[in-house]
Amino acid sequence: MKDELREAAMSRRGTAQVVLLPRDPEAGYVYWEWPDGPKHGESGRLTLYLQGEAQRHEIASFEIREECGGRFVQFGRPGAVHVCELQWGEESLDSAPLKAPRRESGDDKPKFVRVELSHRGLRTEPAEHEHAVYGRFPAASISAPSSRGSLQE
Amino acid sequence: MTSQAHLSIVLHAHLPFIRHPEHDYHLEELWFYEAMHETYLPLLQVLDRLDEDEVEGKLTLSLSAPLLAMMGDYLLRERFIEHLERLVEFSAEDVDRTAGGDFEEVALYYRERFRGLRDYFVDHLGGDVISAFADHAESGRLDLITCVGTHPILPFMETEAAQRAQIRVGLDHFQACFGFHPSGIWIAECAFSPEVDRLLTDQDIAYTFLEEVGITCADSAPVYGTYGPVISANGVAYFGRDQYAGSQVWSADHGYPGDHVYREFYRDRGYDLPLEEVADYIHPDGIRHDTGLKYHRITGDVALDDKAPYHPEGAAQRAKDHARHFVDSRINQVQVVADALEERPLHITCPYDAELFGHWWFEGPLFLEEVFRAANKRDELKLSSPATYLGEVNVHQQTTPATTTWGKDSYFSVWLDDVNAWIYRNLRNAEVKMVELAERFADADDTQRRLLAQAARELVLAQASDWPFILETGTTVEYAQQRLREHLQGFEDLAQMLESGQIDEERVAELEGRDNLFPEIEPAHWAP
Numbered sequence: 009m010k011d012e013l014r015e016a017a018m019s020r021r022g023t024a025q026v027v028l029l030p031r032d033p034e035a036g037y038v039y040w041e042w043p044d045g046p047k048h049g050e051s052g053r054l055t056l057y058l059q060g061e062a063q064r065h066e067i068a069s070f071e072i073r074e075e076c077g078g079r080f081v082q083f084g085r086p087g088a089v090h091v092c093e094l095q096w097g098e099e100s101l102d103s104a105p106l107k108a109p110r111r112e113s114g115d116d117k118p119k120f121v122r123v124e125l126s127h128r129g130l131r132t133e134p135a136e137h138e139h140a141v142y143g144r145f146p147a148a149s150i151s152a153p154s155s156r157g158s159l160q161e
Numbered sequence: 162m163t164s165q166a167h168l169s170i171v172l173h174a175h176l177p178f179i180r181h182p183e184h185d186y187h188l189e190e191l192w193f194y195e196a197m198h199e200t201y202l203p204l205l206q207v208l209d210r211l212d213e214d215e216v217e218g219k220l221t222l223s224l225s226a227p228l229l230a231m232m233g234d235y236l237l238r239e240r241f242i243e244h245l246e247r248l249v250e251f252s253a254e255d256v257d258r259t260a261g262g263d264f265e266e267v268a269l270y271y272r273e274r275f276r277g278l279r280d281y282f283v284d285h286l287g288g289d290v291i292s293a294f295a296d297h298a299e300s301g302r303l304d305l306i307t308c309v310g311t312h313p314i315l316p317f318m319e320t321e322a323a324q325r326a327q328i329r330v331g332l333d334h335f336q337a338c339f340g341f342h343p344s345g346i347w348i349a350e351c352a353f354s355p356e357v358d359r360l361l362t363d364q365d366i367a368y369t370f371l372e373e374v375g376i377t378c379a380d381s382a383p384v385y386g387t388y389g390p391v392i393s394a395n396g397v398a399y400f401g402r403d404q405y406a407g408s409q410v411w412s413a414d415h416g417y418p419g420d421h422v423y424r425e426f427y428r429d430r431g432y433d434l435p436l437e438e439v440a441d442y443i444h445p446d447g448i449r450h451d452t453g454l455k456y457h458r459i460t461g462d463v464a465l466d467d468k469a470p471y472h473p474e475g476a477a478q479r480a481k482d483h484a485r486h487f488v489d490s491r492i493n494q495v496q497v498v499a500d501a502l503e504e505r506p507l508h509i510t511c512p513y514d515a516e517l518f519g520h521w522w523f524e525g526p527l528f529l530e531e532v533f534r535a536a537n538k539r540d541e542l543k544l545s546s547p548a549t550y551l552g553e554v555n556v557h558q559q560t561t562p563a564t565t566t567w568g569k570d571s572y573f574s575v576w577l578d579d580v581n582a583w584i585y586r587n588l589r590n591a592e593v594k595m596v597e598l599a600e601r602f603a604d605a606d607d608t609q610r611r612l613l614a615q616a617a618r619e620l621v622l623a624q625a626s627d628w629p630f631i632l633e634t635g636t637t638v639e640y641a642q643q644r645l646r647e648h649l650q651g652f653e654d655l656a657q658m659l660e661s662g663q664i665d666e667e668r669v670a671e672l673e674g675r676d677n678l679f680p681e682i683e684p685a686h687w688a689p
Contacts, residue, residue, distance in 0.1 A: 032572035109564040116381035129365040
């Protein structure tokens, strides 16, 4: 798409916004709206953070000069929570926190439920269940997990 | 002796809403006609034959709301019949044209095929494919499930209200067509993030499907891999796509559809014949396009001009061979896995785009039919469905699946790339405006309700994942851009009318006439 078309297609909400969307475990897309836009050569700043429990760590920072724009950013770590901050003048705004997609399973221990299918969806209740071969399918232990690949492990 | 494994073939049937009453002949409308005569009618004929021969087995079919809307649309039905009539005439002319030559056999084949399809659609079905699918659901052959509304990328939407509304749009239209609440749903592009889970539970959805990554990267490592569903904390069963079975059909390198005897998709009489001979069967302005009469086989790694003539009988036999190979492969797969997981019946999930079978892979419906027939003769495997499996196997692992989509790389890269990322700002701004309007006009009078309903239609049409997909693939980019622009502009116009109280009746009627789907749409679904 030509740049002028892309610009013309950018609707404004009329309020500041910064939005972070997931693309894959390594990259996301951030777009922003800077209300009233830059004046007199002013610039704003877009900063991507890795959000820790107590503090956040800067991953990358970009100067911005457009009222509306968007760009791809590299995440700090797959599966981790990221936040993007938009700064202009004395003001700033955070995106909603986004957990980057991940490439491996979490560490939760397996648990089981008994299900019953009804016309109102599934009813579930906790169930005791022993699975004799737990670990037979080590998720994401190969770069492109697959049922066949797991069996070859 | 291992227990009988369940094999669920899941077809996802979807097209964007491509109804164009403003033109007598519209190129993109042909997508619907091609899908009808290459995929949906042949699929129904397969199901009919299986019933006649009392071949057991189930098929799961998700029908998207825009596709159902087009199947039920009177104008498109009439135009499709005209289209079939043209194909009957064209194929008959081609029999004369090819007599005694290399293409006589295939020309005769097409003439009989199109005559048969016309008779089937007009005389046997009375033009009503929705009822035909409903009949097969009633008989137990089909497990019909819905799809999320107009096929949006749910995780890219901003508000829960609008996500919920999209799900309700699909459910409401499904209910209007079939009269029951489906237990399963197809999430458009299998685009999932954990936030989606609660929305499905709220609508009494029991199961859905994910790319394998969604299962293998869940919060807890899946003890059964994708050979069984995982159940979310909110109580939705997620079935992961089997990569092995998938690649046998999908793979461009070694998938069945690439066999050299199969029909070549990219050679078509619409381009091959001199203009004067094909003029009556292409766009009235002389724009050539595919006609559906394709006379060559894939042949091999040769230029399009060097493709050899297509022999339907040989291709049909190969499709049957491939189907038996597919079934044998699943049984071998099951036997290997069952050594490790012998405690319970396994489930193999095989989801495909419905249009792969017939449209892209012409012999695909015959392949499907033979998969049923071959599996029927084997004790190790039964053609089942997720609902059947959940009814028979009751204990499953509970964990939250991971963010994923299907398609390239299993993440969002197709729908969020340099060429299409710009659309989400526009879609989300309109979405938030719709939520505001639904709240502000909660007590709307009839006129306001009419405007809100049409605004909702324009919004959901803009949100279809088809547009970013087309922008990414670079096929009909101008059309996708135009559709996005038109729907977002239509939405803006209606929002302005609502806010100003000044109604442009002509504009409203234009939008209602063009985008006439979902008469039951409920603007209150967008209220927060």
